[in-house]
Amino acid sequence: MRTGPRARAAWWVFAALVLAFVYVPLAVVGVNSFNQDKTFGWPPSGFTTQWWATAFQAQGPRDALVTSVKAGLGATAIALVLGSLLALALARYDFFGKTAVNLLVILPIALPGIVTGLALQSVITGLLTPVFGIPAGLFTIIVGHATFCIVVVFNNATARLRRMGTSLEAASADLGAGPWMTFRRITLPLLAPSLVAGAVLAFGLSFDEIVVTTFTAGPGTPTLPIWIFNNLFRPNQAPVVNVVAVVLVLVSILPVWLAQRLSGGDAAGSRL
Amino acid sequence: MRHRLPAGLLAAPLAWLGVAYLGALAMIFATAFFTTDSFTGQVVRTFSLDNYRQVLTPTYLTIIGRTILVAALVTVLCILLAVPFAWFMARVVPARWRGVAVALVLVPLWASYLVKAYAWRAMVQPSGVLDSAFGTTPGYGLAAVVLTLTYLWLPYMVLPVYAGLDRLPESHLEASADLGASGWTTFRRVVLPAVKPSVAAGTVFTFSLSLGDYIAVSIVGGKLQMLGTAVLQNNTLDLPFAAALGSVSVLVMVVYLLAVRRAGALDNL
Numbered sequence: 001m002r003t004g005p006r007a008r009a010a011w012w013v014f015a016a017l018v019l020a021f022v023y024v025p026l027a028v029v030g031v032n033s034f035n036q037d038k039t040f041g042w043p044p045s046g047f048t049t050q051w052w053a054t055a056f057q058a059q060g061p062r063d064a065l066v067t068s069v070k071a072g073l074g075a076t077a078i079a080l081v082l083g084s085l086l087a088l089a090l091a092r093y094d095f096f097g098k099t100a101v102n103l104l105v106i107l108p109i110a111l112p113g114i115v116t117g118l119a120l121q122s123v124i125t126g127l128l129t130p131v132f133g134i135p136a137g138l139f140t141i142i143v144g145h146a147t148f149c150i151v152v153v154f155n156n157a158t159a160r161l162r163r164m165g166t167s168l169e170a171a172s173a174d175l176g177a178g179p180w181m182t183f184r185r186i187t188l189p190l191l192a193p194s195l196v197a198g199a200v201l202a203f204g205l206s207f208d209e210i211v212v213t214t215f216t217a218g219p220g221t222p223t224l225p226i227w228i229f230n231n232l233f234r235p236n237q238a239p240v241v242n243v244v245a246v247v248l249v250l251v252s253i254l255p256v257w258l259a260q261r262l263s264g265g266d267a268a269g270s271r272l
Numbered sequence: 273m274r275h276r277l278p279a280g281l282l283a284a285p286l287a288w289l290g291v292a293y294l295g296a297l298a299m300i301f302a303t304a305f306f307t308t309d310s311f312t313g314q315v316v317r318t319f320s321l322d323n324y325r326q327v328l329t330p331t332y333l334t335i336i337g338r339t340i341l342v343a344a345l346v347t348v349l350c351i352l353l354a355v356p357f358a359w360f361m362a363r364v365v366p367a368r369w370r371g372v373a374v375a376l377v378l379v380p381l382w383a384s385y386l387v388k389a390y391a392w393r394a395m396v397q398p399s400g401v402l403d404s405a406f407g408t409t410p411g412y413g414l415a416a417v418v419l420t421l422t423y424l425w426l427p428y429m430v431l432p433v434y435a436g437l438d439r440l441p442e443s444h445l446e447a448s449a450d451l452g453a454s455g456w457t458t459f460r461r462v463v464l465p466a467v468k469p470s471v472a473a474g475t476v477f478t479f480s481l482s483l484g485d486y487i488a489v490s491i492v493g494g495k496l497q498m499l500g501t502a503v504l505q506n507n508t509l510d511l512p513f514a515a516a517l518g519s520v521s522v523l524v525m526v527v528y529l530l531a532v533r534r535a536g537a538l539d540n541l
Contacts, residue, residue, distance in 0.1 A: 011364045018357045022380050025391035042404040082285040093277040104289045112484020115518045119296035208384045225386045245387040256382045
């Protein structure tokens with residue numbers, strides 16, 4: 001379609017407005033982390049780095065950060081193993097119930113998070129704690145996160161397996177390699193970058209998650225998002241909350257950038 | 273390489289998702305039919321439809337209706353913003369800048385969900401950014417919730433629609449123009465049918481995510497009650513009732529999925 005210079009200008013103005021809608025609120029949080037005014041009146045009356053200094057010394061966010069990192073690493077490790085097994089099974093074999101398994105993988109992110117959270121919580125309070133003596137805590141956070149992180153690893157690995165095709169694996173088999181040898185020498189090395197990308201993204205997803213975590217975290221082990229949410233409505237904590245929020249955004253964006261570099265393309269879309 | 277599936281490949285993932293996760297879901301749907309002893313606060317495992325009777329009282333029907341309304345509004349706003357923006361990305365931006373445009377949409381998709389909801393608190397609060405820039409603010413409440421949720425789920429709509437538009441060959445548009453169609457006719461007769469499945473796929477996200485949200489609602493909603501906040505409130509005191517409310521959101525979602533399946537949305541997921 002031909003578009004005149006005027007229509008073109010209108011398009012750019014529209015796009016600029018949408019991007020402003022997307023980025024201004026995030027920028028405001030960044031600016032507010034230096035805002036002198038504790039109630040965040042706008043425009044800021046003055047700037048200070050005091051909140052950053054306070055936040056770095058505060059014990060609460062630091063403990064929460066450690067919990068978040070541990071939970072992210074645990075969930076990523078489990079999701080990595082289960083997600084790649086599923087991707088291999090679904091991309092390379094035909095079997096009965098394949099569609100059902102496919103649906104099962106996306107179910108944890110397709111259902112409203114509150115339902116998954118409620119379901120896991122009822123297992124914790126009804127089964128894990130009374131029967132096995134496992135209270136809500138880091139372990140249950142990891143279980144919950146792993147459940148919805150599987151799909152990210154799965155999506156990345158599946159996309160890669162499809163693009164790879166099967167000719168190299170067939171050649172390897174023709175040359176006399178067994179299935180295990182083919183997997184170790186051909187499939188795995190080709191798959192590796194997408195697995196790393198998937199793992200990095202799974203970590204990012206886990207690090208940022210709050211809906212399911214609310215139901216699976218015990219009172220003693222807040223993750224960073226939970227800590228922010230708990231302190232959000234406490235006026236004297238507000239400046240520190242802003243600083244932690246900026247850190248959370250930076251840490252959750254970093255994996256996307258890394259994953260894009262590793263997979264050379266569309267890894268970041270795997271959340272959809 | 274179409275050998276028989278080695279049993280070990282699926283054993284662990286199916287034990288996790290098929291037994292643990294589906295088991296947990298089954299447990300919560302069963303719990304919805306139990307009751308809570310109001311004296312001890314313990315869950316009583318006898319079959320009863322009391323929770324669903326309570327869900328059907330005007331108080332909760334209002335909350336459910338409001339939640340569906342918010343989800344629908346958010347979905348419509350996301351379509352209105354995302355379709356032109358995706359068109360801009362696919363057809364107006366010069367090809368070498370297209371990667372940058374996609375990155376600009378992807379970054380907020382991954383930037384912390386909680387912080388994005390929180391960011392709107394500073395926007396809509398009295399004497400906040402909107403107040404000082406435009407002299408008015410919706411304040412905490414329904415409008416702020418719709419605005420915030422639209423903001424949160426916008427990338428989930430832009431990306432599928434962009435992918436759909438990107439697949440649409442330029443030659444189709446040229447053919448339509450050569451045959452004398454105006455820009456509007458081409459949009460209605462060529463572009464719209466081509467992106468319909470992608471838009472439908474995007475609405476699955478915007479609708480489902482709005483339906484279960486309680487974080488944004490509690491941050492910018494003021495005293496507003498939605499399905500998510502109602503579930504959370506009943507969660508500790510009356511788990512069976514919370515479970516019944518939660519299953520309502522699943523039911524709404526299933527009905528919605530069946531409705532959009534006809535638009536081909538599910539092939540794009």
